[in-house]
């Protein structure tokens with residue numbers, strides 16, 4: 001195993017641990033430091049850019065502040081459906097293909113607007129967090 005492959009392994013380890021959570025470069029960097037993995041920022045950016053190109057990661061650029069976040073794609077379907085993100089626990093859920101299509105059609109018909117599912121996160125409160133909230 002050469003030294004060059006190590007950072008990639010660390011990053012994959014992070015992705016396996018953050019499957020349904022959106023993350024920033026800072027989150028990844030903090031995790032690497034926490035685990036005593038020594039990877040410099042330039043290497044992190046290079047690896048992340050490559051993973052985005054290879055469709056392993058979905059990149060979401062915030063229009064307001066230019067800040068980018070990423071989501072690990074477990075299968076190709078993530079490029080064509082909507083994601084819901086919980087504002088309390090950060091968990092990302094995937095909307096089914098049929099529901100996504102119905103929604104896209106409805107928006108196109110009523111708003112004359114073509115939504116790009118891969119760039120769209122709908123924020124709210126997930127079922128788990130709602131339960132916790134109600135029990136208080």
Ligand SMILES: [Zn+2]
Nearest residue numbers: 077078081094
């Ligand atoms: Zn998905």
Ligand SMILES: [Zn+2]
Nearest residue numbers: 086089126129
């Ligand atoms: Zn939640």
